[in-house]
Amino acid sequence: MTDPVQFMSHHTAVEYSLPEPSRLGVHFAVQLGRGKIIGHRCPQCAKVYVPPRGYCPLCVVETTDADEVSIADRGTITTFSVITPLQYPGQQETEDYVQATLLLDGSDTTLMVTGLEGIAIADVRTGLRVEAVWAPDGERGAAAVGVRGMGLGDAVKGWRPTGEPDLPREQLAEHVL
């Protein structure tokens, strides 16, 4: 080889273990496997957390099974980004896609979701009403969900517009992220 060196690869990796999921995380995952989304309502401020955390970080009080509430499998897009995937080793996406922040009806916290179906990227907007497209019963991969304590894992394949009128932006101001 005689060409001058112009590039160098710099490969960094972090490996870490996650502990056993909490009892609450497993409970959330099992409910997802049944097609149900649950949250915890803070007994003090009434904010609803999805997934349930077992406490309210604002009031610093514990939440328990007694505070469990059912959450709808539909909600509103509060904000979103269009991701153009760069091709690097391990990248599985090839086409532009939307990563959105979703406020489920009955929840005060948002979820990061992908897999918007039946809508062009250019038509995605804040206030858009969507509903869950559940994975078939038995394929919801719920066991993996509790581990990370966020998102809905493989239980929901994607989200599709409901056709309802958009929610006004003013109603989403507290729930952008």
Added chain:
Amino acid sequence: MATTWKLEFPYRRSVGPVIGAFLTGLRDRRVVGVRTAGGRVLVPPFEYDPDTGEPASDLVEVGSAGVIEHGAWVGTPLRTHPLDRPFAWALVRLDGADTALLHALDCGSAAGAEPGARVRIRWRTETVGHVSDIECFEPE
């Protein structure tokens, strides 16, 4: 069930004309530095003289052996360290250079990493144009 996650960042960096010359030299088992306008030889080379900010592009070859300026003994190497046995991190000023290069030193014991000791490069069998073409330093 506990799970293991691995987060990887496969960067590819553009190295520029000066570091590029340094890496190209390593591929040929030669060490290339730069001479500043003030006459100092920097190894590893910079594109600019750190003292004046003036460009430095006068490439110059230096020796593949030198003297330890500082050493730090590593009694229990980590998985990601360059050697799998106790070693030293050493700042080595190569013959002909005015600055020191940081690298691993395979010297057996902390006594081998004392300032002033002479060491030389142990080249990797296959060189690719990366700083790891220097497998480590070893006592001369």
